[in-house]
Amino acid sequence: MLDAKSHGGAVRIEIVNDPAAELREAVNVELRTFNREQNPAWYAARAATENDAQPLHIFAFSPGGQVCGGLFAETQFHWLKISILAVNSALRGHGIGTRLVQQAEATALARGCRYAYLDTMEYQAPIFYQRLGYQIAGTLPDWDSHGHAKFFLTKKLASMMLV
Numbered sequence: 001m002l003d004a005k006s007h008g009g010a011v012r013i014e015i016v017n018d019p020a021a022e023l024r025e026a027v028n029v030e031l032r033t034f035n036r037e038q039n040p041a042w043y044a045a046r047a048a049t050e051n052d053a054q055p056l057h058i059f060a061f062s063p064g065g066q067v068c069g070g071l072f073a074e075t076q077f078h079w080l081k082i083s084i085l086a087v088n089s090a091l092r093g094h095g096i097g098t099r100l101v102q103q104a105e106a107t108a109l110a111r112g113c114r115y116a117y118l119d120t121m122e123y124q125a126p127i128f129y130q131r132l133g134y135q136i137a138g139t140l141p142d143w144d145s146h147g148h149a150k151f152f153l154t155k156k157l158a159s160m161m162l163v
């Protein structure tokens with residue numbers, strides 16, 4: 001058993017394959033306890049069901065009723081997190097992606113969000129999002145281990161209300 005006088009050097013560091021749930025929980029509880037001590041207000045707020053993450057699924061339908069695009073996201077507290085966006089390849093470049101993002105942002109604002117967040121690979125849509133006012137908040141070069149960067153982008157939604 002560890003006590004406060006234990007020297008770090010006396011501690012054994014070991015890789016455990018397929019650790020039991022109890023073993024993992026012994027570590028998880030340390031982090032949970034620490035986090036709750038550091039940020040009690042946020043953890044208390046998150047425990048309230050009215051603050052659960054709210055899913056947001058927006059679809060684009062063709063005049064014939066077929067799905068030709070969509071955006072999947074969620075909102076929680078002040079953040080819109082966009083996870084999926086795609087438009088049918090034959091219909092790209094006609095403003096559908098822009099309308100999907102704008103609808104997501106408007107809905108997020110109505111739900112009380114102030115910011116949007118997403119990540120995208122360099123071969124996906126960083127330019128598209130930047131044209132919509134998103135700014136690169138971080139870059140991970142070689143994210144896929146095949147030479148392609150991942151970009152993290154954010155946008156302040158609240159400023160839209162000033163326009």
Ligand SMILES: CC(C)(COP(=O)(O)OP(=O)(O)OC[C@H]1O[C@@H](n2cnc3c(N)ncnc32)[C@H](O)[C@@H]1OP(=O)(O)O)[C@@H](O)C(=O)NCCC(=O)NCCS
Pocket residue numbers: 084085086087088091092093094095096097098099119120121123124125126127128131
């Ligand atoms: C990214 C995507 C959703 C954009 O949808 P879209 O309907 O083509 O977008 P829009 O027509 O509203 O585009 C607005 C402008 O951005 C440009 N644009 C669109 N996608 C772009 C991209 N991937 N890179 C750079 N510019 C892009 C358009 O050419 C258009 O320019 P214009 O105003 O000069 O005509 C669509 O291209 C797509 O499904 N791409 C493949 C999947 C993907 O990368 N998804 C994003 C994952 S994070």
